Amino acid sequence: MIDGEFTSLIDVVRSMLQETEAIRDKEPEEIRALRTGTLCNRAGTNSQYFTTWDFVNGMIRDQSMYTWYHFVELAEDNNFSLDNICKVVNLFDHPYSNFLRYTGFPKLGRLAAALRKHLPSASTRQQAVEAVRNFCAYTNLLAAWSFHYFPWNLGEQFRYDNRAQLHVHDTPRDLTRRVQISSGTQIMLTWEPLGISVNAFLATNENPELCDDIIRVLPFRVLQDHAVVSGKSMYAWAPVVSTAPVRVKERQCDAPKGRIRFSQGTGNKLIIQYGEVTEDIETPVLGEIVPEHWDRLDEVGRRVLQSTFDTKELIWVKVEIA
Incomplete structure (x- = not known):
């Protein structure tokens, strides 16, 4: 880097790795400024910043889950030339990164612009893949981090009419489609500062490639949050970007308590189900918490739900080989 300018793709990747590690266990200063109303440019119509916060939360989610993850898939696909990948990245990234730059994320905007500029100079296809990844x-x-600190408790103002429950039918469940896991690599999950641990089997027989991606980055410790739409599920963004082939999926509404899923396409999230959910989409099966530890999930779920919707307490889940 010369005079603050990136001089190569290697330079860009080095900087993005440093930025990633800097926020691994610490709230990004950009998120804090956004949620405390201290953005330097005071973006937000009518002297308020909630609309800016709302837009940013959605844009970051979509940029990561539904844009850059698919760039990784394209970069790994040899049917697409590097030139075509660069064109797609330029076309789809700029609206996200430029808006986020304006609304308090200058580092992200600067890194994205530098990556778009230097990606065509990748010396090998693998170098391009790793830069995008x-x-x-x-x-x-x-x-x-954006998800964790978003004020989800605003939902208290938009509750369903309890009387409508008389006419609501649960999502039809088909327990014959439930995946059975009784063996595989054993892991332990521990929630801090709750002091609660459970053991689980990874689905190393059912989804070996996906499990291999997870095992390679163990142990890890990540922020635990709660689902805000589907029901009694908790999830955490894992420190991996997996594009491994998936052999076995399961509808979330059919899954048992204790199911562990992994959603590659929505942020590479480790998902733990501790009760019923309504969502009927199929998600890759990653493992299952042993039945004798299922009762421990109730307290974890209660505290994580409270954290996501109210207290914003930092609850970490550590995942390691048992």
């Missing part, structure tokens, strides 16, 4: 990982982590 590392930027995806950076945006995933920003999305995790």
Whole structure:
């Protein structure tokens, strides 16, 4: 880097890795400024910043999950030339990164612009893949922090009418489609500062490639949050960007308590189900918490729900080989 300017793709990747590590266990200063109303340019119509916060939360989510993750998939696909990948990145990234630059994320905007500029100079296809993958990982982590601190408790103002429950039918469940896991690599999950641990089997027989991606980055410790739409599920953005082939999926509404899923396409999230959910989409199966530890999930779920919607307490889940 010369006079603050990136001189090569290697230079850009080095900087994005440093930025990613800087926010691994610490709230990004950009998120804090956004949620405390201290943005330097005071972006937000009518002297308020909630609309800016709302837009940013959605943009970061979509940039990481639904844009850069698919750039990784394209970069790994040899049917697409590097030139075509660069064109797609230029076309789809700029609206996200430029808006986020304006609304308090100058580092992200600067890194994205530098990556778009230097990506065509990649010396090998693999160098291009890793550059795109590392930027995806950076945006995933920003999305995790943004999700955690978003004021989800505003939902208290928009509750369903309890009387309507008389006419609501649960999502039809088909327990014959439930995946059974009774063996595999054993892991332990521990929630800090709750002091609660559970053991689980990874689905190393059902989804070996996906499990290999997870095992390679163990142990890890990541921020635990709660689902805000589907029901009794908790999730955490894992420190990996996996594009591994998936052999076995399961509808979330059919899954048992204790199911562990992994959603590659929505931020590479480790998902733990501790009760019923309504969502009927199929998600890759990653493992299952042993039944004798299921009762421990109730307290974890209660505290994580409270954290996500109210207290914003930092609850970390550590995942390691048992």
